[in-house]
Structures are given as C-alpha cells and as structure tokens.
Amino acid sequence: MLIVPEALIAGLVTAEDAFGAIEACFAAMARDEAYNFPVIREALGEGRQYGFKSGLDRAGGVMGVKAGGYFPGNAAKGMINHQSSVFLFNPETGRPTAMVGGNLLTALRTAAASAISIDRLARKDAKVLGMVGAGHQAQFQLRAAAKVREFEKVIAWNYHPDMLPKLGEVTAELGLPFEAVPLDRMVEADVIVTITSSPAASLMSAHVSPGTHLACMGTDTIGKQEVEPALLARARVFTDEVAQSVTIGEAQHAVAAGLIRAEDITPIGAVIAGLAEGRQSDDQITLFDGTGVGLQDLAVASTAVRLAEERGLAIKVEV
Incomplete structure (x- = not known):
C-alpha cells in the first residue's frame, strides 16, 4: 500500500489537475461508468460532523472511501475545520492500495466542481x-x-x-x-x-x-x-x-x-x-x-497517488 501524506499534497496536485480529474469523474458518472455508495453522516454535537463517502469508478479502476468531517473547534487549535483521509482499494481484490491525506484535496475538488x-x-x-x-x-x-x-x-x-x-x-x-x-x-x-x-x-x-x-x-x-x-x-x-x-x-x-x-x-x-x-x-x-x-474524492486522491509515484514520493508499506 502507498501512503501520500497531507504534507505532500500541496506540491503534487494543482487546481488544473483537480479540474481535469473532477470533470472526467462527472462524465463517467453520467455514462454509468462510476457510481457513489450511500453516504453515512453522523452529527456528534456542538456542530461536529463525521461520516463516510465512497464509490466505485469502473472506468478508472478505482474503489474507495473518504472518512472525515467538520469540526468547528479546530480553528482555535490551529487546524482547519474540515478533516479527512481517503483510502483506495483494488476493486477486483479488495486489497488496500493507498491512503491519502484528504484535507487539501477536499478543498481542491470542491473548488474544481464549482x-x-x-x-x-x-x-x-x-x-x-x-x-x-x-x-x-x-x-x-x-x-x-x-x-x-x-x-x-x-x-x-x-x-x-x-x-x-x-x-x-x-x-x-x-x-x-x-x-x-x-x-x-x-x-x-x-x-x-x-x-x-x-x-x-x-x-x-x-x-x-x-x-x-x-x-x-x-x-x-x-x-x-x-x-x-x-x-x-x-x-x-x-x-x-x-x-x-x-x-x-x-x-x-x-x-x-x-x-x-x-x-x-x-x-x-x-x-x-x-x-x-x-x-x-x-x-x-x-x-x-x-x-x-465520494467519487470526487477518489478521483483527486488517485491523481495524487499517480503523481507521487511518478516523482518517487509515495511511501510504501506492507499490509
């Protein structure tokens, strides 16, 4: 499994990368080549929310889930309020292929969609x-x-x-x-x-x-x-x-x-x-x-993994 930590994302994925990945993702959804699984969201109180967004992109050969949410007290602690991680899996075997920091990717994919x-x-x-x-x-x-x-x-x-x-x-x-x-x-x-x-x-x-x-x-x-x-x-x-x-x-x-x-x-x-x-x-x-x-998150996370591999920056671990 490859790990692409949050600290690497800013140097890997550009706004243009995100735009291309999300546009292709939306088109794949329209052609029924990719679909999202039901969203799970849980209110934790005091404005905090946590949940899972996941899906399968057959065209891209990607399956995965983003786990994370919104924690409004984080700003006072020097962290952004949105916190998340993306996990990718081989859709044929179910084996984990990557874990990717999802905070900046969430901002990039949301802005790209807009x-x-x-x-x-x-x-x-x-x-x-x-x-x-x-x-x-x-x-x-x-x-x-x-x-x-x-x-x-x-x-x-x-x-x-x-x-x-x-x-x-x-x-x-x-x-x-x-x-x-x-x-x-x-x-x-x-x-x-x-x-x-x-x-x-x-x-x-x-x-x-x-x-x-x-x-x-x-x-x-x-x-x-x-x-x-x-x-x-x-x-x-x-x-x-x-x-x-x-x-x-x-x-x-x-x-x-x-x-x-x-x-x-x-x-x-x-x-x-x-x-x-x-x-x-x-x-x-x-x-x-x-x-x-969820497919938006998988699209940009897959892009981050590909770029990290090309530049020799992905961390490989055995699972």
Missing part, C-alpha cells in the same frame, strides 16, 4: 463574481472561479464580516478590485458562489438577478441551507448527483416544499458528456447544487 459548473453554465460575458462565505474553502473557490471567466470585480458577504479581508487579499493577488457588500448587492453579480456551513438560508431569491449562475457548494448534510428554496424554483438546477441533491444537498428544501422535483434536476456530468443541454438563454438562472460526492 469552477466546472461556472465554465459550463455561466454566461460567457460574466464580469462580476459574488462570494457568499469567507471561510477556508472560499479562497480556493475564488481562485478556481477566476480561472474559467475573466471577471472584472469581486463582491463578497460573510456572516462574520471580519473574515472578508482574507478574500480581499486573494482578489488583490488576482489583480481584481474587491468590495464587501450587503446581501442585497448580490443582484450585481453575474456568478455567485455560496460556500458556507449555514443551517438557514442567507441568500434570498430577491438577491439574484436574471441570467446569474450560482454554485451552491456548502450544503452537504440534512438541515444545512444556503439559499431560499424559491430561488431553485426560478432556476434551472444542476448537480453532481441527483440522489444526494434531494436528500442532503441544497435541493432538499425546495423538494420538501414541493417547488421542484428530482426529475427537474440535471447532473452536470450529462452536460459534460454531451447528454444534456446546459444554459438555454442569457436571462436564465442556472444553479449548481454541489453536494460533494
């Missing part, structure tokens, strides 16, 4: 990027979004405004102007990325203009919610996996309210594979419900 949705669904002339959320993953989201559209400005809102200067630093690195705004100013955005861990909606339908693309990336558990359900009723909704979208994703609330049905949601992989249409008009609102599927 960027893929922007690349495939946002208007080509999108100029203003709106960010709702300013936590650890928001910086990855911002950088990834800036790679697929030539934005001219970034506006942002966060429940804790004191965290917004971090995003301002990133936009300065990208050479873009930045402005902290109230939520009602999100009507100015052509693309909005939501990346919060909120239990209640913050972005309302009235905050979103026609023609906007939204990448809603924070809701991955029953009870979480970033946007008003009425917004999904206005939008053409896409997702990584429909089953997760309607049970633990942003769509859970709109479906429960009877505003949309599972049949109304299109897998983004179908757009990538040419099996479904993407944006249909310039004034259409498109919304990507990024729930985060």
Whole structure:
C-alpha cells in the first residue's frame, strides 16, 4: 500500500489537475461508468460532523472511501475545520492500495466542481463574481472561479464580516478590485458562489438577478441551507448527483416544499458528456447544487497517488 501524506499534497496536485480529474469523474458518472455508495453522516454535537463517502469508478479502476468531517473547534487549535483521509482499494481484490491525506484535496475538488459548473453554465460575458462565505474553502473557490471567466470585480458577504479581508487579499493577488457588500448587492453579480456551513438560508431569491449562475457548494448534510428554496424554483438546477441533491444537498428544501422535483434536476456530468443541454438563454438562472460526492474524492486522491509515484514520493508499506 502507498501512503501520500497531507504534507505532500500541496506540491503534487494543482487546481488544473483537480479540474481535469473532477470533470472526467462527472462524465463517467453520467455514462454509468462510476457510481457513489450511500453516504453515512453522523452529527456528534456542538456542530461536529463525521461520516463516510465512497464509490466505485469502473472506468478508472478505482474503489474507495473518504472518512472525515467538520469540526468547528479546530480553528482555535490551529487546524482547519474540515478533516479527512481517503483510502483506495483494488476493486477486483479488495486489497488496500493507498491512503491519502484528504484535507487539501477536499478543498481542491470542491473548488474544481464549482469552477466546472461556472465554465459550463455561466454566461460567457460574466464580469462580476459574488462570494457568499469567507471561510477556508472560499479562497480556493475564488481562485478556481477566476480561472474559467475573466471577471472584472469581486463582491463578497460573510456572516462574520471580519473574515472578508482574507478574500480581499486573494482578489488583490488576482489583480481584481474587491468590495464587501450587503446581501442585497448580490443582484450585481453575474456568478455567485455560496460556500458556507449555514443551517438557514442567507441568500434570498430577491438577491439574484436574471441570467446569474450560482454554485451552491456548502450544503452537504440534512438541515444545512444556503439559499431560499424559491430561488431553485426560478432556476434551472444542476448537480453532481441527483440522489444526494434531494436528500442532503441544497435541493432538499425546495423538494420538501414541493417547488421542484428530482426529475427537474440535471447532473452536470450529462452536460459534460454531451447528454444534456446546459444554459438555454442569457436571462436564465442556472444553479449548481454541489453536494460533494465520494467519487470526487477518489478521483483527486488517485491523481495524487499517480503523481507521487511518478516523482518517487509515495511511501510504501506492507499490509
């Protein structure tokens, strides 16, 4: 078995690597060459969550599981709140093949999924990027979004405004102007990325203009919610996996309210594979419900293992 520790990931996997791996993963799902197993999530109290996401990619010859969760007290201890590890297995024999640090990979694969949705669904002339959320993953989201559209400005809102200067630093690195705004100013955005861990909606339908693309990336558990359900009723909704979208994703609330049905949601992989249409008009609102599927984690972990092997950095142990 090979071990690729967390400390090596930053020097191995780039945002471009993650983008390619996740795009191929979504397309394989749409072609029924890969599928996710049921998600197991457990609330541990005090905001802590732990669980398992797993799946099998027949095309890539990969089977595995990501174990981890969200621990909001970690920041005070000098650690990021999201903690995870990915374990890969030979799908023919069940033997373990690799253990990979999953913290940075989670941020990279989440940002890649969002960027893929922007690349495939946002208007080509999108100029203003709106960010709702300013936590650890928001910086990855911002950088990834800036790679697929030539934005001219970034506006942002966060429940804790004191965290917004971090995003301002990133936009300065990208050479873009930045402005902290109230939520009602999100009507100015052509693309909005939501990346919060909120239990209640913050972005309302009235905050979103026609023609906007939204990448809603924070809701991955029953009870979480970033946007008003009425917004999904206005939008053409896409997702990584429909089953997760309607049970633990942003769509859970709109479906429960009877505003949309599972049949109304299109897998983004179908757009990538040419099996479904993407944006249909310039004034259409498109919304990507990024729930985060296990196959995404396996895809980027497999990429990390391959690169580590090529560079002689993977640690080999007998099991």
